[in-house]
Amino acid sequence: MTRWDLTAEEFKEAVLENIKNQFRRTIDQATKEQIFQAVALAVKDIIVDEWIETHKTYETKDPKTVYYLSMEFLMGRALGNSILNLRVYDVVKEVMDALDIDLNIIEDQEPDPGLGNGGLGRLAACFLDSLATLDYPAYGCGIRYRYGIFEQQIVDGYQVERPDEWLKNGNPFEIKREEYGVEVKFLGSVRVVKEPNGRDKFIHENYQSVRAVPYDIPIVGYNNYTVNTLRLWDAEAIRKFDLESFDRGEYHKAVEQENLAKTIVEVLYPNDNHYQGKELRLKQQYFFVSATVQQVLRKFKQKHTHIGLLPEKVVFHINDTHPSLAIPELMRLLLDEEGLEWDEAWALTTKTCAYTNHTIMSEALEKWPVELFSRLLPRIYMIVEEINRRFNHFLIKDYMVKKEHLHRMAIIADGDIRMAYMSIVGSYSVNGVARLHTEIIKQEVLKDFYQVYPNKFNSKTNGITQRRFLLLANPALATFITERIGSGWVTDLPQLKGLETYVDREEDQKLFMAIKQHNKERLADYIKEHEGINVDPHSIFDIQVKRLHEYKRQLMNILHVMYLYNQLKEHSDYDMVPRTFIFGAKAAPGYRRAKLIIKLINSVADVINNDPNIHHKIKVVFIENYCVSNAQIIFSAADVSEQISTASKEASGTGNMKFMLNGAVTLGTMDGANIEIVEEVGEENSFIFGMSSQEVIRFQHTGAYNPWDIYNKNKDIRKVLIQLINGYYMPDDPDLFREIYDALLDGEGQPPDPYYILKDFESYKEAQKKVDEAYRDKKRWAKMAMLNTANSGKFSSDRTIEQYATEIWGLQKTPVDIRK
Structure with a gap:
């Protein structure tokens, strides 16, 4: 067929x-x-x-091909x-x-395939869709996790992690490629032998190993013939069953190799609050990187006899630091397997690898303890040591950096290996994912490296695929758009600008909002079925769905809900448009405070949703197990898109783009891609609040912020915070939320309120009042919503990929014609 x-x-x-x-x-x-x-x-x-x-x-x-290395691919169905x-x-x-x-x-x-967690993985999935649609040769390369991140259940308001058995019934779209299997080695020791030509030969001995076997999943381009590949590596034992050990009664030893292999691919991001978790995470990273680089090099050599052509045919793209071991692994293969000298191998490596930085927060830049790294990957560690030694020499010789200042830029320092630093040194391109993000990494987080390598740094604002998040997720709106401006927007999203012709037409406003209303009713039905909560689809649907992290400030959102509830309780005539606050988020299993914030949201929901005296003016919903499939229902139903991260902390965001595309109005800070969203749609069609990134950075440098000043002066904030510790929302355990209270005011050994929730609270409250006022004017709101959709054209992953392909990777379109 x-x-x-x-x-x-x-x-x-x-x-x-x-x-x-x-x-x-x-x-x-x-x-x-x-x-x-x-x-x-x-x-x-x-x-x-x-x-x-x-x-x-x-x-x-034989085109140049990008191998997009990522620990996450949040593909969706x-x-x-x-x-x-x-x-x-x-x-x-x-x-x-x-x-x-x-x-x-x-x-x-x-x-939903359990292959990702948040924006990092969903971005990778959008990129694969765009690469295939635009006819660019590409592979996505990752791990075939058997249980993914986890399936989230909410039990008594708490997040409980259950295994995500997404492969229980198999994956009908995947194909096992046994013929491409490779061996990946861990532990052991390295013996150095002098060869007759005087060159050192490095022999890895006494190692443990697993066989990496790829499963290929097709990535179908839109309305063309290109089908690219997502290659996910599974781990198998080299020898699955040791009969001799079994016969001796050593039953655990008999299946030891098989258990090692299973553990590597069991879950995405194992809890690394302990040594074993850290070791497993590092094993995972090396496992899929080594398998990919080995297989790509093998494939390259089948077609090319001269290894020097590698950068002309291959690019390894490092999606955040998790796959950064591609750099020393490629060096290992070029040195030990291909017999190249260091300088030649390094020149090829640094012309073949490119790196995307996804975080502004320096504490989130990945590091590995030398003790763990050197034990688990002894040959790779030797190569990293040599990269560090030569880089330090380069800084002293060419940049006159004093030895006492090398510590600031060294790849190895304080007993750790700094993976972001190695990624920068070993890549020819380093990009941020929004204009503000790139400026901050250049001027703040990685400024030393920017001064040394100014030509490496560039910005590529993230994007999303309109085919999944509008054409598939919101078919009624897609039809509305196509009937007015044609179907070209499906592969050329800036054509949405043509909708501006219709934003003042009353009939079109009514149709647009009728589609929104239908989508809200669909989400209300989903909430009733899955959460057991009745919500009013005629209320404002105010939505914040994203990974749970303190810098994303779900806490500020729920504190504001508590404030509104207090107003309704104190003033029987308090005038507000009914509002449904919808949250969806997973917290990392080891992130205690994030999980406590989920409990707070659910505790507040229990009180508010069961209070008949507020006449249903507020409802609070926490959607369990937020994932791509329910996200498609959520984005299309939103009136308000909560993008309220602390300015300077969110690298880009992509949820903000999905909401905008579906006609939601952004309530947010000038952070990440919000800045570019506001530039496209206009501040009059957004609700912007809070400190600027410059103000936040200034406070961080000076340490001048004291949240007690706000607490003492602002009675609304004071009341909300006291309710955290007086049992108002947890009468059976009044101290449950004291950790949150202490973190906001005293810091618990860290700077208090590090994400400036109390500092921005008044501004946030005023912005929320403006939302309420604007929503009362139906025509104004309809026009704002339509203008958001009409001006979302910049934020297609097609545009982002065109920039990567031409400005970083040097790819050529390679169209496929099956009908020839």
Whole structure:
């Protein structure tokens, strides 16, 4: 089957055959899960021909290819996205209707792949979609986690982590590629032997090893023939079962290798609050990087006899520091396997690797203890030591850096290996992910490196794929747009600007807001079904969904909700438009305070949602297990997009873009990509508050901020904070939230209120009042919402990828034609 001549009868026959052959059942006997599997396999059958042709084209034309290395790929469900990009949705829908099956229910059988956590992984997924749609040769490279991050359940208001068994029924879209397996080595020792030519040969001995085996998942371009690959590495034992040990009664030893392999790919981001967790995390990083670099080099050598051509054909892109071991691993292969001298190997490596920095906070820049690193990866550590030694020599010789100042820039210092520093030194490009973010890393966090390597640094503002987050997630709005400006926006998002013609037309405003209302009702139904809470779809849907971290300030949001509730309790005539505050977030398993904030949100919700005396003017909802599939429902229903991070802390954000695309109005600080959003839509169509990044940085440098001054002067804040510790929201455990109270006022050994929640609270409160006022004017609000959609064109990942491809990677479009 091909997408271009696919008929409903052909597709129906394929589905029925799959049900018979896979499950020995007929369509009327099959479960919904089995029907999903059958439909997915039929869609995969369409994809495979184009997948094969894509790689034939790449083999023939031999284009430069980017290998996008990332610990996370938050892909979302594949079935709906695949039939949309293949443009066979109408045929699939026709078949399902003929079989009296709801396609939406079948799509809901697919679990979200547990391959990512937050914005980092979702950005990587959007990038893969854009690379395929734009005909650029690319592989995504990561780990096939068996349980992903975790499935979040809320029990008595607390986050509880359950295994995310997303592979329980298999993944119908993946293909195991046993022939590409490679060995990855850990631990042991390195013996140095002098060769006859006087060169040192490094021999890794007494190591443990696992076999890395890739599973390939197709990435379908939109309305073209390109199908790129997401390659996820699984770990297998070199020898799965030791019969001799078993016969001796050493049963644990008999399966020791298999257990080692399973552990490496068990979960994304194991809790690293202990030594074993740190070791496992480092193993994971080296595992997928080594497997990828080995396999890419092997593939390169099959086609090219001269290793010096490597930078002309390959680029390894390091998505944050997690894959930064690609630099010393490539050096290891060039030195030890290819026999290159150091200078030649280093020249090739630094022309082949590029790095994206995703964090402004210096404390979040990844470091590894030398003791752990050198024990686990002895040969890699030797290479890192030599990189550091030569870099220090370069700083002294070429930049006259004094030895006492080397500590500030050294890759190895204070018993740690600084991975961001190694990524900068070993890459030819270092980019930030929004204009403000790039300026801050150049002038603050990494300013020493910027002074040494000014030409390496550049900015690439993040983007999102409109195909998933509008065309798939919000079909009614997509149709509304296409009926007015045509369908070109699907691959050229700036065409949305044409909607500005319609923003003052009353009929179009009403239609736009009717679509929003329908989406709010859909989300209200989801909340009722999954959380058991009735919410009013005619209230303002004020939404903050993102990873739970203190700098993102979910705490400020819920403190403001507590303030509003106090106003309603104190003033029976308090006038406010009913508001539904919706949260969704996962906290890292070891992040105690983030998990405590989730408990606070749910405790406040329990009190407010069960108080009949406020006449349902406030509802608070925490959506359990926030993920891509429920995000698609959430973004399309939002009135207000909460983007309230402390200025200078959020690198970019991409949720802000998804909300904007779907006609939500941003309530936020001038942080990350919010600045560029406001530039596009105008401050009059946003609600901006809080300190600037310069003000925040100044406070950090001077240490002049004292939250007690605000506490003593502001009775509203004082009342809210006292309610944290007087049992108002937790009468059975009044001290439960004291840690939050102490962190805001005393700091618990750290600077108090490090994310300036109390400092920005009054400004935030005033911005929220402006939201309330604006929403009362239906025409004004409709125009603001429409203008947000109309001006979101800059924030497509297609634009971002064009910039990466031309300005960093040097890729050429390589279109595929299956019909030739």
